[in-house]
Structure formats: C-alpha cells, structure tokens
Amino acid sequence: MKKDDKRIIQIEHLKKYFKDVKAVDDISFEVREGELFAFLGLNGAGKSTTINIICDVLSKDSGKVIIGGHSIDENVDSIKPMIGVVFQQSVLDNKLSVLDNLKYRADMYDLTKEEFYQNLKFLTEKLELSDILKKTLNKLSGGQKRRIDIARALIHKPKILILDEPTTGLDPKTRLLVWDLINDLRKKENLTVLLTTHYMEEASEADYIVIIDNGKIVASDTPINLKEKFANDFIRIYKYKQNLLENIKNSGFLYKISSKNIEIEVDNMKKIKDFIVKNADLIEDFEVIKGKMDNVFFKCNWQTTEGVLI
Amino acid sequence: MKEFKKLGSLVERNIKLYFKDKMIFFVSLITPIILVVLFLTFLGSVYKDTLLNNIPEGVLIGEKMVNAFTGGWLFSSILTTSCITVSFCSNMMVNDKISKSILDFRITPVRKSTLQLSYTISNFITTFIICFTAMIISLLYLAIVGFYLSFVDVLLIFIDMILAISFGSLLASILSLLISSQGAWSALCSLVSSMYGFLCGAYMPLQSCGDGVRAVVSFFPGTYGTILFRQHYMRGVLNEMSEILPNEVIGSIKESFDGTFSFFGHNVPTWAMYLVMIASVMILVGIYLCITTLKIKKIKHLVNFK
Numbered sequence: 001m002k003k004d005d006k007r008i009i010q011i012e013h014l015k016k017y018f019k020d021v022k023a024v025d026d027i028s029f030e031v032r033e034g035e036l037f038a039f040l041g042l043n044g045a046g047k048s049t050t051i052n053i054i055c056d057v058l059s060k061d062s063g064k065v066i067i068g069g070h071s072i073d074e075n076v077d078s079i080k081p082m083i084g085v086v087f088q089q090s091v092l093d094n095k096l097s098v099l100d101n102l103k104y105r106a107d108m109y110d111l112t113k114e115e116f117y118q119n120l121k122f123l124t125e126k127l128e129l130s131d132i133l134k135k136t137l138n139k140l141s142g143g144q145k146r147r148i149d150i151a152r153a154l155i156h157k158p159k160i161l162i163l164d165e166p167t168t169g170l171d172p173k174t175r176l177l178v179w180d181l182i183n184d185l186r187k188k189e190n191l192t193v194l195l196t197t198h199y200m201e202e203a204s205e206a207d208y209i210v211i212i213d214n215g216k217i218v219a220s221d222t223p224i225n226l227k228e229k230f231a232n233d234f235i236r237i238y239k240y241k242q243n244l245l246e247n248i249k250n251s252g253f254l255y256k257i258s259s260k261n262i263e264i265e266v267d268n269m270k271k272i273k274d275f276i277v278k279n280a281d282l283i284e285d286f287e288v289i290k291g292k293m294d295n296v297f298f299k300c301n302w303q304t305t306e307g308v309l310i
Numbered sequence: 311m312k313e314f315k316k317l318g319s320l321v322e323r324n325i326k327l328y329f330k331d332k333m334i335f336f337v338s339l340i341t342p343i344i345l346v347v348l349f350l351t352f353l354g355s356v357y358k359d360t361l362l363n364n365i366p367e368g369v370l371i372g373e374k375m376v377n378a379f380t381g382g383w384l385f386s387s388i389l390t391t392s393c394i395t396v397s398f399c400s401n402m403m404v405n406d407k408i409s410k411s412i413l414d415f416r417i418t419p420v421r422k423s424t425l426q427l428s429y430t431i432s433n434f435i436t437t438f439i440i441c442f443t444a445m446i447i448s449l450l451y452l453a454i455v456g457f458y459l460s461f462v463d464v465l466l467i468f469i470d471m472i473l474a475i476s477f478g479s480l481l482a483s484i485l486s487l488l489i490s491s492q493g494a495w496s497a498l499c500s501l502v503s504s505m506y507g508f509l510c511g512a513y514m515p516l517q518s519c520g521d522g523v524r525a526v527v528s529f530f531p532g533t534y535g536t537i538l539f540r541q542h543y544m545r546g547v548l549n550e551m552s553e554i555l556p557n558e559v560i561g562s563i564k565e566s567f568d569g570t571f572s573f574f575g576h577n578v579p580t581w582a583m584y585l586v587m588i589a590s591v592m593i594l595v596g597i598y599l600c601i602t603t604l605k606i607k608k609i610k611h612l613v614n615f616k
Contacts, residue, residue, distance in 0.1 A: 055416075056416075056417070057413060057416050080417065080419040081419055083417065085414075085417050087410075087413065089410070091409065091411050091413050092414065093327055093409075093411055095327055096326065100323070103319075104319055107315065107316060107319035107320075108316055108320075108415060110419070136330075
C-alpha cells in the first residue's frame with residue numbers, strides 16, 4: 001500500500017469474540033480514500049462483524065477503528081455521517097413509499113430540504129427512480145428495491161460506501177446500473193467503497209483485497225498480486241501435433257487433456273515460455289489464461305480450513 | 311434543536327407506519343370491535359336488565375336515561391381497554407427489531423435515546439388518536455341516545471384517557487425493550503388483548519366477580535383507571551336518576567356497575583384513584599429510564615443482525 005495515500009479507514013488489532021467464537025481475531029488493515037476495497041470470506045468468516053463495528057452497531061472487544069481521522073471510541077458522531085451502508089437484505093420500511101423511506105432516513109443526517117431534494121434528484125436520475133419514487137416499497141421488484149437500498153445509502157453523500165453483498169440476486173442490467181453509479185461516484189466524488197461480495201469478478205475489480213477466514217486475515221494484496229501468489233495461469237493449447245503430448249509428459253508440468261484442448265498449469269512462467277519456444281513447431285494455436293479470483297479465494301480458504309494446498 | 315427535529319421525523323415515520331400497516335391497525339382494534347359486537351348482540355340487554363333489576367317496582371325511568379347509562383358503560387369499557395391494547399399493538403419498536411429497520415437508524419448520527427424515545431412518543435400519539443376518536447364517537451352516540459355529561463365530566467374523561475394511555479404506552483415500551491422476537495411479542499399482545507378486558511372488568515363488572523379476583527385486580531393500577539372512566543361516563547346520568555330514585559338505589563347501581571371500588575373493604579375515593587394512576591405512571595417512567603439507560607449501554611453487545 002502506498003504510504004502517501006490518504007487513509008480513510010484504519011483498523012488495528014481489532015478483536016471481537018462472542019463467548020468462545022472468535023468472530024474477529026486481531027485483524028489490521030487500511031483503506032485509502034477513493035479506493036474500491038474488497039473484503040472477502042466465507043459466511044461466518046467475520047466480514048459482517050467487522051462492518052458492524054465500523055458502523056458502530058456492534059462494540060469491539062479491543063483494537064482501534066479510525067475513520068476519516070476520527071477514533072470510533074472518541075468521536076463516533078463525526079464518523080457516522082461519513083458512512084453509507086447497503087445491507088445484505090433490505091432494511092427499509094416495506095409499507096412506506098420510496099420517497100418517505102429516503103426522506104425519513106435523510107432527516108437523521110441533518111440535511112436541509114434543499115440538500116435532500118438535490119441529492120434525491122441526482123440519485124433519481126442515476127438510478128432511474130422517477131417512476132417508482134411514489135410507490136410503496138412492497139410493490140417493487142427485488143432489483144428496484146436494491147436500487148432504493150443504494151439510493152438510501154447515498155442520500156446523505158457519504159465519503160465511504162459499505163456494500164455488504166450488494167448485487168446478490170440482482171439481474172445483470174441492475175448489477176451494471178449499480179456498478180456504473182458506484183464507479184461514477186468514485187471517479188467524480190472520490191467515494192471510497194468497502195465491498196463484501198460472493199462474486200469474484202466484482203472483487204477482481206477492486207484496488208485492494210483482504211481475505212478473511214475464521215476471523216483472521218489470510219491474504220491481502222492487489223488482485224493481480226493475489227492471483228500471482230495464489231492462482232496459477234494456464235496455457236490452453238487448441239491445435240497441436242501428437243508428438244507434443246509426449247514432450248508435455250516428459251516436462252513434468254501439471255496438465256489436463258480433453259477432447260478439444262490441453263491445459264497446462266503455469267507455476268513458472270520462464271519454464272513454460274522456454275517449453276513453448278522449444279515446441280513451437282508442434283503448437284499451432286494457444287492462449288494464456290490468467291489465474292482467477294475464484295482460485296485465489298478457494299486456495300486461501302482451503303489452505304486455512306483444510307490445511308492443504310490445492 | 312437538531313435532535314428534536316430528528317425525534318419529530320422518527321415519530322412521524324412510526325405513526326405513518328402504524329396507520330399504513332392495515333394488519334397491525336386491525337389487530338389493535340380487535341378488542342374494541344369485540345366489545346361493540348358483544349354489546350349489540352347481548353351485553354347491551356344484560357346491562358339494561360341489571361340496571362332495571364336495581365330499580366324498585368313501580369318506579370319508571372325513561373328509555374333515554376337507560377340508553378345513556380348503558381352507552382356510557384360500553385364506551386368506558388372501550389376506552390379503558392383501547393388505551394392499553396392499542397398501546398401494545400401500535401408499538402413499532404419490536405416490528406423494527408424484527409424487520410431490522412432499526413439498524414438503518416442505528417448507523418445514522420441519531421442518538422440512541424432519541425430513537426428509543428421516538429417509539430414511546432409515537433406509541434402514545436397513535437393510541438391517543440384512536441382513543442380520542444373513540445371518545446368523540448362516544449359523545450356523538452350519547453348525544454343521540456341521551457346526553458347527561460357536563461363539561462367537567464368530558465374534561466375528566468379526557469384526563470382519564472391521557473393517564474391510561476400514558477400508563478399503557480409506557481408499559482408497552484418497557485416490555486418492547488425486553489422483547490426482540492415476533493413470536494414473544496405476538497403472544498404478549500394476544501394475551502393483553504384477550505385478558506385485559508376481563509381483568510379490568512370491561513366485559514362484566516368486577517362486582518360480579520368473586521372476592522379473590524377483586525382482591526387480585528385491586529393491585530392493578532389499570533383497575534382504578536377503569537373505575538375513573540366508569541364514574542365520569544355515568545355520573546351525569548346517575549345524577550339525573552337520583553332525582554327520581556332514592557340514594558340507596560343509586561348507591562346500589564353504582565356498586566353493581568363498578569362506579570365505586572373498595573380495597574380490602576375500604577372504599578377508594580376518586581382522588582386516591584388518580585393518585586394511584588399518577589404514581590403508576592411515574593414509577594413506569596422511572597423503570598423506563600433505568601432500562602433505557604442500561605440498554606443503550608449494552609445495546610451494541612446485544613445486536614446480532616447478520
């Protein structure tokens with residue numbers, strides 16, 4: 001992490017135990033301003049507990065939580081307006097209209113009427129809410145409700161947006177709409193986004209990733225570095241001469257042969273490059289497939305839970 | 311000042327939520343509806359017969375007086391039960407805990423005490439709106455069948471209502487602080503809705519119950535609230551009856567219809583009943599403040615919203 005970047009979230013040696021369960025066990029990380037920070041982990045890994053502590057909904061046992069330069073122990077009132085949260089499930093009032101839901105929440109942030117309607121206008125345009133603003137929440141579809149959740153989280157123009165699995169169950173169009181808005185806000189307003197998700201392709205878009213398991217951080221780095229460390233690339237060979245198979249077997253590479261292609265796992269790029277050059281006459285068509293975040297995620301979690309590497 | 315604005319907004323939201331939720335609204339009105347249905351089907355004639363049984367033979371009292379008396383009794387029953395049952399059913403705090411909407415407010419800069427207080431205030435206001443509407447309907451009904459209430463009586467009924475609602479909404483708020491599950495709260499609301507009408511003598515006068523029951527209910531502050539409603543709804547018509555009936559008969563009618571109440575053989579004066587109600591409200595305020603303070607300190611340890 002670059003030292004000169006402004007750190008907006010600093011977590012130091014954070015601990016939270018529920019009797020014998022170590023929900024969060026001495027974790028430390030930092031989030032820079034404007035960053036898309038992904039927080040990954042299996043269910044029960046400690047992601048939501050950490051988020052709840054950051055939002056001051058849950059108390060910590062020990063450690064430091066500093067948001068925007070303010071300690072949560074000393075100046076929580078300055079922290080809360082900085083944060084907007086999209087919860088895993090909608091926590092808005094089903095019997096009230098969209099407008100009422102947004103208005104009553106906005107009132108808690110001391111917004112003037114003008115500020116509220118200005119923010120509402122912006123979000124209405126960006127999230128295409130104009131047709132549903134006066135509708136009761138329980139009459140909306142899942143995707144529409146999620147858009148309202150996002151609008152609610154952003155109604156007070158927070159500096160940090162916490163997204164707890166925000167796109168779970170959304171149709172592709174709404175997912176795109178949500179991410180377009182978030183990326184737009186990151187670009188224009190320097191919005192910091194702390195994301196927990198089960199979609200690895202969303203996590204791979206992050207600037208920085210922390211993987212948590214059993215309350216402990218098991219890996220943290222940029223997606224590229226994590227892929228380098230934990231997810232090997234593949235060479236997929238589509239057209240080849242039969243002699244190549246013998247050479248692959250003798251090379252000691254891990255490989256998989258199917259009816260259409262051969263996949264060779266790349267654990268050493270120099271070695272594979274040398275192999276391709278040496279066998280160039282036998283290979284007609286191939287591609288390099290970069291390691292995926294899914295591999296990183298599973299490898300990190302399997303390493304800690306099963307004690308073996310895959 | 312900012313916190314007051316937030317409190318106002320939260321109260322408005324809670325009230326709106328209550329009236330928009332037709333199921334909660336309907337459930338909270340079940341007891342008064344049952345009372346009206348019972349009155350129309352058989353309770354009205356039971357009250358009438360009981361009243362007429364107290365009248366000496368040969369003395370005639372007008373239909374207008376009989377209707378005003380039974381109507382007053384019905385509406386005193388409706389108000390005394392509604393002040394409590396509506397308070398319990400209109401408490402939005404448990405609903406917010408169940409739907410987890412309360413979390414959406416806990417992440418905002420609103421103080422936890424403001425959030426807590428908003429539920430109690432909105433509870434009081436929603437109960438007041440319903441009970442005040444019932445009171446207006448009672449006055450209109452009595453104006454049609456026979457109106458004997460003085461301005462002071464109406465004012466005292468209003469004060470009785472405020473005291474009973476304060477008692478009910480504080481009690482409901484205290485219990486809602488301790489309950490987080492829908493099942494437990496529904497069970498409590500059902501119990502209160504079904505039992506309170508019997509315990510406060512809304513369906514049948516307490517006088518017709520056994521000594522044991524009367525001894526037990528004499529320790530419930532709500533009983534004195536009920537007697538106050540009875541006294542103020544029936545005072546005007548009983549005054550009118552006293553012009554044609556001897557004092558002993560009026561005394562007997564008052565006793566039969568819970569116009570008076572005794573605590574282990576000692577007649578409880580009206581001022582003492584007010585004292586009981588006011589003291590109960592004050593005690594509940596004390597308990598409410600203690601629990602709220604303790605809960606606010608502990609709340610972050612108890613929350614589990616995953």
